[in-house]
Amino acid sequence: MYISHRMDEIFRISDRCTILRDGQWIASVPITETNPDHLVKTMVGRELNELFQKPPSHTNWIANKTPVLEVKGLCDNHQVKDISLEVHSGEIVGISGLVGAGRTELVRAIFGLSTITAGEIKIDGKPADIHSPEDAMRYGIAHVPESRKEQGLFLNMSVKENIMMAEMFRYRKASLLDWNQINEETDKYIKELGIKTASKELKVVSLSGGNQQKVLLARWLSIKPKVLLLDEPTRGVDIGAKTEIHKVIHKLAKNGLAVIMISSELPEILALSDRILVMHEGKIRANLQREEATQEKIMYYATGEIK
Template sequence: MAVSQIQEHTNRQSQIRSPIMSMKAVNKQFSGVKVLQNVNIELFKGEVHALMGENGAGKSTLMKIMAGVYQPDAGMIVYKGQEVHWNNPMEARNRGISVIHQEISLSPNLSIGENIMMGTTFKKNRFGLIKWNEIYEKAGHVLKSIGSNLDPRADVSTLSVAQQQMVEIARALSLNSEILIMDEPTASLTDKEIEKLFGIIEELRRKGVAIVYISHRMDEIFKISNRFTVLRDGQWVTSGPISETNPKNLVRLMVGRELNELFVREKNNSMVRPEERKPVLELKGVSDKKFVKDISLKLYPGEIVGLAGLVGAGRTELIRTIFGLSELSNGQIIMNGQQVHIKSPIEAMKLGIAHVPESRKEQGLLPNLSVIENILMAQLPTYRKFKLLQYKKMNQDADRYIEELGVRTASKEQNIMGLSGGNQQKVVIAKWLSIGPRVLLLDEPTRGVDIGAKTEIHKIISKLADQGLAVLMISSELPEVLGVSDRILVMHEGKLRAELSRDEATQEKIMYYATGEVK
């Protein structure tokens, strides 16, 4: 049955069936700030329901209410024909509601198997000892069902972000849920892994599972969804069959205005470099102990260099080596014409190198602190005078960064986790700008960010380059690399395969080199 036929069939069925869950006129506020107002959504068995909206639109809050993390201030939740009031996430989970979170929430010091089976009863033998072989066998079965060959006995701390995401998916699928919430599940996956996930989603749909799918990738939404709901500024805008809309209309509904195209950086004429122009950062034959192999490159002030490649190409490892997070085994790092030895991030920061990591939650933010504390943490010692903090200057600087980067927050004292993903990312960027860097290393700076916030971040990056920063940016989204970069470097299996100018770069050429073709 074709996709259009499936959608038409499920649309007809939706009209005669009762939803497995409906949320009606839901309201929620935090610290007096309304984040949801009269929001409605209906979920049907065997359907994929796309929940759309910019970051900050209220999607995550609505899902947390559905999953029992928050309780609504007003409105009702009807589940299987009965009004319900979840007191905690475990109560919702026990009733058949599971969540695959955008931010990975695994226990890094436990094994893959323990993480997958966490929350279930671990069987014991007659001596009272846990039957670990049975735990690993069950976990291995779930992993194989999603096409993963990960060892259930391996520690989660040894996994890449993409591998951890697959474990998150396996954990949710192990619960045999009736409603499955997927919040940006493909953000860290390769194309091959995404295709596997779509196959799993189709199988779950056939079994009657209701799936809530949150993604900012329009091609995914129109490939797998049956219905959609759009939120904007915490309010319900519309719902309907996905077959009755199109990407342009969805974007208009999400942002409340026409958004003709993604940000495209104006051509930087200074990239035609005179001989006397000197690089701010140069690598000569740089290798680490495992992933990076003989990388040489130059980074000039005022330019954005895109670093493209498939997952596992060594892009993140290269940036970590430059920033002193991974040990340099061979080669030279040269800053402003002088060789430097960077053995830690502190040394990198002193040299004027800043690093925005790929995982905001795990590596970029302190989740228990406020917006102002996260912005100023990298430079906190500089605000001391006679062992006392200069609060007036701290507030002034924080206000300046919030205004310059357009951080939308109720207050600079607000907890950082109360911000949308796009605004959290702006805070991470602000934190590193506070050290006055000359080189900015960006690892997937718009991952999990909606189209509006993505455009804002692109403009921020471009403005920083125009002010003289040298920017090295990793992105797995080729339109982003092509739109923002002045030059593009392509990696494959730890090696630099190609350097493309802005004019000659295309998606086809980048993929040609990213898949292993030699320059």
């Protein structure tokens, strides 16, 4: 028995495949009688071409407003070189580029996880003095890292504890925690994000990859951020969970959150982003509007070509 989210592996080694959805058996078919499109449709209950459809852009009303996040001439002590960008309320800005382009280093610098050696960061038009994640959180910046297991989650702690970890101090009464209020807040996020868990008391390690990612996202939403930094938000999750996370990201932007999203999947970048910044060797090489962006154009700039 072999379990995998990778279609190429399934079709390369399997004789027969079984599809499960939401813990229930959906179908079992010989591998010679199916194909990737049919398999995806069976997994998520809809056609493959529906998964990466672009919803209407919602940036036409933000152009003349002060950016929620503005970065000018930012450099770090490693790989970020003179980066300038801005993100408005309700905007999803995708960051694309090859491995080593400096995408992760950029959002880590904004979140105070690396030393800024030059440049400035502004929130709502005012300078933000950020030297640590605690500083970033006080300015309303949240960061979902690329590796949820190594950098994000406390795997042997409960779903509830993982969700409320960033805001535990808010629920203190004298020297005690108000667990009734914590339970209410946890239930709210489980419902809002559609986290599938038998109990909020379960250890988060027992959840699927997609639900673990939702738990991590819920934690950062609990601080009521203005800016959300997402680094590979759907890495290592199945295609059904990926679609659900996409819907959550769009809902957050629709409600006014400013979102920066890193993804190595070009269809995901093209489907979710209002604008796309392409990085190469620590610098932004292109700022593409969604209407003009294509996979070919993104790769052109990502490999260092300059028109």
